[in-house]
Amino acid sequence: MGSYEDTYLAKRPQELCHMCGRCCRVVTTSKSYEELKALQAQNDIGACEFLKIFEPYPSIEAARKVDKELVDNVINLLKEDGNYDESKMTFYGCKYLQDDNLCSIYEERPVLCRHCPSTPWSIVPPGCGFEGWLFMERENAKQKVRKAKEDLLELQLLKQKKTDEEFLKKVASVEHKILNTIELYKKYGSYDW
Ligand code: SF4
Numbered sequence: 001m002g003s004y005e006d007t008y009l010a011k012r013p014q015e016l017c018h019m020c021g022r023c024c025r026v027v028t029t030s031k032s033y034e035e036l037k038a039l040q041a042q043n044d045i046g047a048c049e050f051l052k053i054f055e056p057y058p059s060i061e062a063a064r065k066v067d068k069e070l071v072d073n074v075i076n077l078l079k080e081d082g083n084y085d086e087s088k089m090t091f092y093g094c095k096y097l098q099d100d101n102l103c104s105i106y107e108e109r110p111v112l113c114r115h116c117p118s119t120p121w122s123i124v125p126p127g128c129g130f131e132g133w134l135f136m137e138r139e140n141a142k143q144k145v146r147k148a149k150e151d152l153l154e155l156q157l158l159k160q161k162k163t164d165e166e167f168l169k170k171v172a173s174v175e176h177k178i179l180n181t182i183e184l185y186k187k188y189g190s191y192d193w
Pocket residue numbers: 016017018019020021022023024116117124125127128129130
């Protein structure tokens with residue numbers, strides 16, 4: 001079985017993209033430019049791939065001139081999460097995006113482009129064709145985890161009433177599967193849902 005992200009990517013409806021080019025024109029990363037360059041120097045595949053196509057804007061203001069709504073949206077979301085640090089913030093634009101919003105290396109575009117948006121928790125530009133679908137995916141994941149937690153509580157109550165060893169082994173196996181489901185979404189906050 002693949003990872004949660006692999007499963008998500010396989011079912012993502014690519015036709016929802018209306019090719020506005022905004023996610024190529026102005027992007028940012030959770031790592032600073034300096035951190036990315038340090039990783040690139042260590043031949044980190046993700047950093048090398050990213051810096052091969054994306055060039056940093058000289059300032060946040062320069063990126064704002066290209067797409068103010070997108071830049072402000074990212075900054076506001078980071079502030080809401082308490083993760084905003086202006087000194088580490090860099091926006092980038094792809095050198096392969098054409099004026100008609102099409103990719104000049106589409107057939108050879110890197111994996112990071114093929115996977116964008118790579119999870120339902122990816123920040124996409126306002127109005128991106130994936131927005132609604134990503135929201136539904138996040139909600140579905142949360143519902144699944146909440147149901148798993150309910151099932152876990154029921155199993156714990158059941159265990160208190162039973163002594164049969166075989167039965168308890170089966171319960172433990174089901175509990176294990178349920179805990180795996182919750183763990184699968186851990187990086188997206190499943191323990192708080
Ligand atoms: S911002 Fe969304 S709709 Fe626009 S090109 Fe990127 S993925 Fe497609």
